[in-house]
Amino acid sequence: QPALDVAAVRQDFPILSRQVHGKPLVYLDNAATSQTPRQVIDAFDDYYSRYNANIHRGLHTLSDEATAAFEGTRETVRAFLGAADARQIIFTRGTTEAINLVANSWGRANLKAGDEVLISMLEHHSNIVPWQLLAAEIGFTLKVIPVDERGALDQQAYRALLSERTRLVAVNHVSNALGTVNPVAEMARLAHEQGALILVDGAQATPHQRVNVDAIDADFYAFSGHKIYGPTGVGVLYGRRELLEAMPPWQGGGEMIKTVSFDSPTTFAAIPHKFEAGTPAIAEVIALGKAIEWIEGVGIEKIGAWEGELLAHATQEVQAIDGLRILGTSPEKAAVLSFVVDGAHSQDIGLLIDQLGVAIRTGHHCAQPLLAQFGVDATCRASFAAYNTLEEVETFVAALQRVITMLR
Numbered sequence: 001q002p003a004l005d006v007a008a009v010r011q012d013f014p015i016l017s018r019q020v021h022g023k024p025l026v027y028l029d030n031a032a033t034s035q036t037p038r039q040v041i042d043a044f045d046d047y048y049s050r051y052n053a054n055i056h057r058g059l060h061t062l063s064d065e066a067t068a069a070f071e072g073t074r075e076t077v078r079a080f081l082g083a084a085d086a087r088q089i090i091f092t093r094g095t096t097e098a099i100n101l102v103a104n105s106w107g108r109a110n111l112k113a114g115d116e117v118l119i120s121m122l123e124h125h126s127n128i129v130p131w132q133l134l135a136a137e138i139g140f141t142l143k144v145i146p147v148d149e150r151g152a153l154d155q156q157a158y159r160a161l162l163s164e165r166t167r168l169v170a171v172n173h174v175s176n177a178l179g180t181v182n183p184v185a186e187m188a189r190l191a192h193e194q195g196a197l198i199l200v201d202g203a204q205a206t207p208h209q210r211v212n213v214d215a216i217d218a219d220f221y222a223f224s225g226h227k228i229y230g231p232t233g234v235g236v237l238y239g240r241r242e243l244l245e246a247m248p249p250w251q252g253g254g255e256m257i258k259t260v261s262f263d264s265p266t267t268f269a270a271i272p273h274k275f276e277a278g279t280p281a282i283a284e285v286i287a288l289g290k291a292i293e294w295i296e297g298v299g300i301e302k303i304g305a306w307e308g309e310l311l312a313h314a315t316q317e318v319q320a321i322d323g324l325r326i327l328g329t330s331p332e333k334a335a336v337l338s339f340v341v342d343g344a345h346s347q348d349i350g351l352l353i354d355q356l357g358v359a360i361r362t363g364h365h366c367a368q369p370l371l372a373q374f375g376v377d378a379t380c381r382a383s384f385a386a387y388n389t390l391e392e393v394e395t396f397v398a399a400l401q402r403v404i405t406m407l408r
């Protein structure tokens with residue numbers, strides 16, 4: 001497996017030649033949003049310059065071209081996820097909307113008082129709050145899989161929490177706050193043994209590793225375009241076909257209907273369009289397809305391997321800093337390094353390190369319950385992508401040491 005040609009990768013990202021406060025940008029906030037290659041940027045220019053038109057049902061050339069490009073992305077996503085049928089791919093605004101779609105369509109139609117939904121302590125708020133809102137309305141019970149001191153899910157506790165009352169397990173594939181990679185295929189097997197479904201939040205997995213929804217045997221799988229070198233405002237919900245076909249629509253409007261009448265019941269479009277009401281983010285969906293093509297061109301396995309080297313190097317370097325505690329020490333980790341430093345508040349580190357050109361994320365990372373369990377309300381988080389370099393890791397560590405000295 002030849003290593004990633006990082007110099008060639010960086011050529012694709014105009015933003016990486018930016019300066020920040022007179023220093024070269026070192027962008028290490030990729031778990032929040034990744035940067036965008038020229039191929040994706042150009043897709044917007046090309047669409048709006050050459051074939052901007054509303055999709056489906058239009059009987060003119062521009063509409064046909066826009067529809068072909070839009071639906072072509074559905075096939076690209078199908079192949080990217082290893083799904084059987086492109087109709088199982090629903091375009092959403094992102095992971096948050098994908099999870100809300102499952103909660104408000106499948107959840108509202110299938111959950112009742114006395115049922116149980118299992119989420120985990122590792123979850124992002126977008127895989128906690130939709131279930132809390134629905135539980136308050138319907139009266140099912142929300143249970144939480146604990147994490148151990150390394151930030152790994154307690155699989156023994158998971159087995160104990162599963163019961164015949166469990167209707168859905170909703171967990172992330174990779175934690176955005178700690179980087180923990182969860183054994184979702186095994187968790188799916190155990191959930192199915194109990195007759196429960198599993199939704200996997202893949203927002204932090206799809207940027208770093210090959211995801212195969214068939215191998216996982218996921219009932220639902222969600223991810224966001226802006227975390228895989230694509231645009232904001234577009235994401236994907238993958239669903240098991242028979243589930244999507246049985247689920248009621250969750251938003252009403254154009255595109256999602258077959259016939260609308262005041263004299264007889266309105267009928268709905270087949271999947272996937274049943275779940276895609278209104279004019280979609282056409283350019284974003286087309287650009288998402290280009291982002292996936294870019295990833296496939298570089299090789300997701302090469303990207304993951306390179307990020308693993310960056311993470312290992314950064315972890316080794318920061319461990320030498322006295323008073324620094326890494327949160328998330330599971331052996332199975334993706335490219336996220338979360339830490340706190342005695343005597344230096346995370347937000348202060350984030351602000352000062354920005355002055356040195358380094359962009360990291362500080363705060364609760366939409367994982368407040370998790371951070372509370374570790375006794376903190378914020379961490380510093382450096383997260384890596386295909387275009388980061390070992391030199392950037394060195395710059396980050398030197399800047400971190402300088403900032404900590406200033407703050408202490």
Ligand SMILES: Cc1ncc(COP(=O)(O)O)c(CNc2co[nH]c2=O)c1O
Pocket residue numbers: 031032033093094095096097124126127172174175176177201203204224226235361365366
């Ligand atoms: C695991 C996980 N799930 C869901 C979401 C929501 O994705 P969205 O709908 O595209 O916003 C995020 C975004 N995580 C982060 C967004 O900013 N910093 C983060 O760590 C995430 O990391």
